[in-house]
Structures are given as structure tokens and as C-alpha cells.
Amino acid sequence: MERKTLITLLLSVFIALLGIGIIIPIMPVFATELGASGFSLGMIIGAFSISRGLLQPIVGSLSDRWGRKGFLIAGLFIYGIVGLLIPHATSVVNLIAIRGFHGVGSAMIVPIGMAYMSFLAPAGHEGRYQSYLNIAIFSGIGCGPIIGGLVSDLLGFRSVFYVMALLSFIAFILVLRNMPDQSVREPSDAPGLLRNMGLMMKNRLTLGILIARFATMIAMVPTMAFLPLLMTQRMSASGFQIGLVIACRTLVNAVLQVPAGKFADKHDKLVLLLAGSVCVSVSIMMVPFMGSFALMLLLYCALGLGEAIIWPVLGAYASLEGKKRYGHGTMMGVFSLAMSAGVFTGATLAGYSMDSWGIDWAYFSTASAILVFTLAAAFLITIGETREAASAVEDVR
Numbered sequence: 001m002e003r004k005t006l007i008t009l010l011l012s013v014f015i016a017l018l019g020i021g022i023i024i025p026i027m028p029v030f031a032t033e034l035g036a037s038g039f040s041l042g043m044i045i046g047a048f049s050i051s052r053g054l055l056q057p058i059v060g061s062l063s064d065r066w067g068r069k070g071f072l073i074a075g076l077f078i079y080g081i082v083g084l085l086i087p088h089a090t091s092v093v094n095l096i097a098i099r100g101f102h103g104v105g106s107a108m109i110v111p112i113g114m115a116y117m118s119f120l121a122p123a124g125h126e127g128r129y130q131s132y133l134n135i136a137i138f139s140g141i142g143c144g145p146i147i148g149g150l151v152s153d154l155l156g157f158r159s160v161f162y163v164m165a166l167l168s169f170i171a172f173i174l175v176l177r178n179m180p181d182q183s184v185r186e187p188s189d190a191p192g193l194l195r196n197m198g199l200m201m202k203n204r205l206t207l208g209i210l211i212a213r214f215a216t217m218i219a220m221v222p223t224m225a226f227l228p229l230l231m232t233q234r235m236s237a238s239g240f241q242i243g244l245v246i247a248c249r250t251l252v253n254a255v256l257q258v259p260a261g262k263f264a265d266k267h268d269k270l271v272l273l274l275a276g277s278v279c280v281s282v283s284i285m286m287v288p289f290m291g292s293f294a295l296m297l298l299l300y301c302a303l304g305l306g307e308a309i310i311w312p313v314l315g316a317y318a319s320l321e322g323k324k325r326y327g328h329g330t331m332m333g334v335f336s337l338a339m340s341a342g343v344f345t346g347a348t349l350a351g352y353s354m355d356s357w358g359i360d361w362a363y364f365s366t367a368s369a370i371l372v373f374t375l376a377a378a379f380l381i382t383i384g385e386t387r388e389a390a391s392a393v394e395d396v397r
Contacts, residue, residue, distance in 0.1 A: 002120060006132075008178045009072075012171040013113050014136040016076055019083065019167035021144015024246055026157045026239070028228045036092050042351025045221050046344045047096045051103030053340030056111045060333020061193035068112045068329070069179050075108025076172035083165025087158040103340075110137065111336040115329040118319040124265060126323075130315030131261025135254045142250030149243030157239075193333075196326045200334060205384025206325070208377045209317045210338040212273060215373030216310050217342025219284055222350040222362045223249070223303065230287070230359055231296065241293050245300050252304030253311070261312035269313045270381055276313070277374040279306030285367040288360035317381075345369070 031044050063071055082102040089095040113133050121129035148160045200206045224246060231237035231245070264272060283303040290296040314335075322331030349369060350362035 004178065005116065005180055006120060008175060009113055009116050010132060010136045012072070012076065012175045012179075013109065013133065014140045015167050015171040015174065016079055016109055017137050017140025018144045018147070019079060019140075019164040019171075021141040021247075021250070022148030022151065022160055022167075023086075023164055024141070024145045024148065024224055024243075026148055026152050026160045028225050029232075030086075030089075030157060031092065031095055032229070034089065034092050034095060036095075037351075037355060039351040039355050040092050040096075041225060042221060042347035042354075044092070044095055044099050045225050046347040047100040048103040048106065049340040049344040049347065051100045052106045053103075053337045053344065055104060055107035056336040056340065057193055057197065057330065057333040059107050060111050060115060060329035060331070060336070061196070061327070062329075063112055063115060063333075064327045064329040068116060069175065071108040072112050072175050072179070073172060075105040075112070076168055076175060078102070078105030079109070079168035080165045080172060081105075083161050083163075083168055086161045086164075107336075111332045112329070114315070114318075114332040114336070115322075117315075118322050118328040118332060121319055126319035127261040127264035127312040127316035128258065129261075130319060131257035131312040134257045134261075134311050134315065138250040138254035138257065142247045142254055145243030145246040145250075146240070147243075149239035149241075152239045193330060196330050197334060200326065203325075203384065204380045205388065206321050208380030208382075208384055209314065209321065210335065211373055211380065212277075212377035213314050213318075213335055213338040214342040214345070215370050215377060216277060216280065216307070216314070217339045218346035218349065218366055218369050218373070219280060219303075220343045221347040222366045223284060223287070223300075225347075226350060226354065226359060226362055227287075231293075233359075234291075235293055235296075237293060245293070245296050248297055249300035249304040249307075252301050253308045256305065256308035257312060260308045261316070264313045264316050269317060270378060270385070272309050272313045273381075274374065274378055276306045276309030277370060279303075280310070281367045281371045281374075284363050284370070287363045 027044070028041060031041055036044065059071055078101065082098060082105065085098050085101075086095070089098055114130065117129045117133045118126070147163070151160050151163055200210065227246065228242045231242050235241075280303060283299055283306060286299055287296070290299055318331055318335040319328075322328040325331075346366055346369075349365050353361040353365040
């Protein structure tokens, strides 16, 4: 039963994220044709993050009590509907509303998948199990832009959204038919969502983990949504070339997930977090200086390397906190809220910087913000781990 759950979960998440990945090279171009400015483009991404962020803790907490399969099915169905709606958007406002609805579906997929993996992970293997889910996520997003670029070049960009819808409905059917009916539930006397969130804000270790997740997600908008504009303007890049650059970043991340997850389970997670964040910040800072497709490709591979270090580390941290204190679904829901807050902040910061000072500053401001917030998170994590170590010594005495 556990193996069947694991295989079905990973395959469905891969298919769903493949559908998301194929629209990455197309969405900024489509939005620009509807009249989107840099700030509007950021808001199109931000609407997705706001709705997803607000719902993720609620969905995660409810899944601890009601089970997770129903939420996963609903989220995949919404993804399919969104793919059918986007090509019919007639204004930026329409697109923002559809992307907000898209975020509702997203709140029921990745956080639920993370909660499943957290529940299934044996003690001491949290990083490795989260890396399995990350492989599905990044393989889907990584392969998607290549397919999306090719479909757009051959059939037109609107057809890409219909492919997204088809893939999402396939994943929906897969989970509906193959995911075991047995629900994964937490104890009924577990603390409620608001109480748990209050405890998280008071716990230095948990707060540091959430800030670190927030910080590393600031990178998503400029590195994904703004890159097609930069490469089109400066390199006259094709849809396939843009998709390949984005894909290399995510595929490098996917390939390195398992070794990075195993490494995170055995070594100092905080050191790895700092090393990965520095790599990511420097890579983003260098984006505007890349003058060719080949150089951009290599730089995005370096970006993928940094993220490959970070993702299993933070996933393992969150999994351990969920097991010890808050419940798997609740912790992963709030953890995902921090992700969405980071994406929204990145969208706002990058959009404002682009409109005020040019597209280069979207990358400079993003890289600086990531570094500052990560250092703050590392400070809190250090305090939290020191307090836990001291408390463990007192318990022994």
C-alpha cells in the first residue's frame, strides 16, 4: 500500500508540474500581448501566490484530519480547468483572476504531496524522501519549458495551455483510480491551525526555517517569468532556447536531488543552506551580464546546483518539525505559505525594480534580498538549535 501510494503520488505530481512547466516560456509573452507592464506581470504571478499562500495552511491542517486524497484530486481538476480558461483571457485583469484560481488548485497539490512524503519518511531519511518529491517537481517543470517552447513554435502559443489542461486531467484520473482510498490522518486531538501557527512564530528554529524558505523563493519570478523577456530582447532567443535554459536549471536540480538529500541527512544542514543560498544569489546577480545563449545556459546550471543544495535541506528541516511538533499537513501548509510569500515578494520587488530602473535591477534587487533574508534565517536557526541542544542536556540531567 505504501509503495503504491508513493509511486502514484510522484507520478501524478510529475505530470501536473509538467503541465505547469510548459506554460513558463509562454505566459510572459501572452501577458505582454494583453498589455501587461513589468508590475502587472509581477501581479499575474503574485495572484497565484496570494491565493495559494492563503489556502495552503488551511488545506494542510484539514488534511491532517480529513485525509489527503480528496484535496489532491480537487487540485488536479482545477489545474485542468485553468488550462482551458487561460487562452480565452481578454485582459490583464482576466489573467490575474484566472491565475488566482490557479493558486487555489496549487494549494491542494504540492503541500499535500510534501505532507505525504513527510508522513512516509523513516526517521533519519527526511531529506532523501523530500528529494524524491523534488525530483518529480523539478523534472516536470524542467521538461515542461522545452515541450512548451516546441509546441509554441510549431502550433502557436495558445495550444500550449490546452496541453497543460490535458496533462492535468491525466494526473487527475491517475490519482482518482490508483491512489489508495485509505486516508492518512493525524491524531484528532492535535492542536488547531491558529494555535500551531502561533507556536511556530515563537519557536526560533521553526521561524528561521520558514524565513529561509521565504528567502529562497524570492528568486522564482525574475528567474522564470522575466527571463523570456530579457532573452528575447537581448539575444533574439527562440521559444525553444528560452525553454532549454529554464529546463537546464530545473533538470540539474532534479538530477542532484537524491545525492543532495542523502548528504543533507548526514551533514550540517545550516552550512549547506548558506552555501546553496550564496550560489543562488551570485548566479542571479550575474544574469544581466550574460551576453549569449550558451553563457546563460551555463549560469542557469549553476543556479540549479545552488537550489539542489537548498531544497532537500529545507524539506528535511520542515519534515522534522512536522513530526515533532505540529503535524505533517499543518507544517507543510505553513511551509508552503512561506514559499508563496517569497514568490509574491519576489514578484512585487522584481516588477517594481524593472519598471523603475530597468530589467537588470529586477535581478540585482532579488539577489540582495535573498542573501539578507537567508542570513537572518541562519541566525534564528542557530539560536533555535542551540536552545534545543541545551534543553536536551537538561532533560538528560
